[in-house]
Amino acid sequence: MKRLLISTAMGLMLTTSAFADAHSGAMMTYQSEQTGDLYASNLIGMRIYSAEADYDALTADIVMQDDAEQNWDDIGEINDVILSRDGQVKAVILGVGGFIGIGEKDVAVDMSSIKIVNENDDPGDFFLVVKTNKEALTDAPAYERQDDVAMANDTVTSADRPMLAPPAVERDGYEVATPDQLTTEDLTGARLYGAKDEDIGEIDQLIVDDNGKLQQAVLDIGGFLGIGEHRIAVAMDELKILRPAEGGDVRVYIDATKENLESQPEYEG
Template sequence: MKHLMLSTSLIVATAVPAFAGTETEASGSAEAEVQLETPAADASGEANVSGEAQADTDTMEQEAEELANEAEAEAEELANEAEAGAAELADEAEAGAAEVEQEASELATETENAAESMSDAVNPDADGPAMEALAEGEMTTEALTGAWTYDSNDEHIGEVSQVIVNTSGSVEAVIIDVGGFLGIGEKPVELTMGDLDIGKMDGDIRVKTHLTREELEALPEYQSE
């Protein structure tokens, strides 16, 4: 019996180290596996973070590119609108200038025609009818006052503003307002009957002198007493 118990103790003593070694190896193997698996987990996490960052970067770059394209499209549209507006304004200005030019041309034509009509009225054509002699008693102060006067070139140079008669009642001289425009700036000069030809044309009395406009304007200004 003692011999059997001793054998059993020997078997247990012999077996325990074997199990102990196995447990140690298993523990070491587990720790090794944990140590080996942990870096793999960290690398995977870092890879995921890096991938997400790259995805965010790509998204931001795409959004920035889209914004840039939109801004470029809007800028181009604004430039086109500005160019169209400038062209429209240029066309309107050109049309306005053409209209003003047309109106100015028409006004110039009307003015020229009016000037020719006035010239025909105040400057009878030399080839037209000659002045008729005045009948006896027609050369009166009332008839001569206001009569149109022409120079040696048949140009209208003024009107008779005053008639000077002598003691016998005959016309001695006339005062003619020379120059000026519409009664402004006229210069009265005295002409004797020897400087004048007086007659009628189209029923109105006309006075003509052999002096030119320049000679008339060079005469001294008449001073009434």
């Protein structure tokens, strides 16, 4: 677990009465780390878990054993913290999705909905836990920054290029997988093959709509070591995803050749 400097009782900023008084007088200083303080710089990127069944029973004095998170759902990580101008924490931005089949999206939640659960007897080791589920995260509105450019403006839609039917391929030892059965890590970087198993590229990134639904995949076609690649966006419905029955890396198929795909409009997102 990571160490953070934010008092658990105070939230993510120094919001004691002495600190608040500083706004009306001379600058006050916070001279040394206190018991229970957490470093905000390390909060960013920390994993966060959904413990829907256990959440209500989790209290500040409970000490969890190693690997307790294996009984919870890893829903994503903390991407950012939103502060008001008076130093109060307004919300925490969570990057959620992937494993739950909704695609990656940012969701802003109140800090009070996140519990800090101790791991072992070291106060510096802990879990961040919320109470939620797949349906709630699917329905939760995606957080939008004012300077965000609508993702739809960056994508090449199906109207910009001919749609392809997914290839009718079957391979011994493999089974068909749908995007909602996979994580973003399973798909990002996965090799892309033509219907005759020719290696034609890889999945570079995934595109979601305003509701966090997985819509398209950006493909890197050809090239070598990132040089000379041609990037195109295709609908997920154009792809067939196979994964080994015993587990392992997925194989993604498209009913086209490298030459066909290199002639299609390039993605510029």
